[in-house]
Amino acid sequence: MTSSITRPGRGPAVTIRRATARDAKRLTRLVRGSRAYEGPYAAMVEGYRVGPDYIETHRVFVAVDGADDRVLGFYALVLAPAELDLMFVADAAQGLGIGRLLVAHLRAEAQAAGLDRVRVVSHPPAEGFYRSVGARRTGTAPARPPAVAWDRPELEFVIPPAA
Template sequence: MHIRPARPDEAELLTGIALRAKAYWGYDEAFMAACREELTLDAAAVERASTVVAEDGGRVLGFAALTVVPPSGELVMLFVEPDRIGRGIGRTLFEHVRDRARAAGLHRLTIGSDPNAEPFYRAMGATRIGSTPSGSIPGRELPLMELKLGSGL
């Protein structure tokens, strides 16, 4: 497996991964329909965020997207194909993004986490610092996580 930059022409593929990974947690069709727009990427979104994919044997297994507003960054998406969850792909993507953020001189990463993914981000060293409104479901609050990357905060 290797990590490489995502290509803008992979937006539809990445959208499929995001939707399948979200559905992995057992959300019903109505919930998934409400999330579809927020989880849909286009070529511009892939380019706007620093998006990387985990690939093995030509198959994209997952992806992560980072936005940067110094001195902080935001992990805006991290999704893994459901048949590969639990095999270290998410960890590898997270560590890659974390290392890139550190190399860019960022002091912290924030993450608006799905509640089901909060234990993963805690295992990666992030702490919950509050909550943030869902971009898809009115009135739903999501865990807001933070990973401190270095001095300055």
């Protein structure tokens, strides 16, 4: 599913499209450069790679500026088990509603796939965002050193059946 959204007065026209292998380097740069992972969280994304194989295996969608194809954000939906594996919004696009657009797209994709819920294991500072767009807290995912040295909020989006 490709979505084009024009948001007068609120920043760029945004297109959400399926990511391709050619997007891999740009998505990797977005992850590694995210200010959300500075300080104690830096180790989580250091060396992280969104490879062409990952993009081909999973449902990865990218939000781009309609004018210049600049990456504004992306997410990856894993179907079995249903989970939001990755979601990032470019630092320069924070506050423009890109995350909300991505979540709306995620919900539509999950509904089209027949899912009734999507699990989210959140970066701790992002919990408030996920709750603000309708996710509810279901628990805590424990730390898994050395990959993840801190507990993380576990949430879920409930997906209504298609009409």
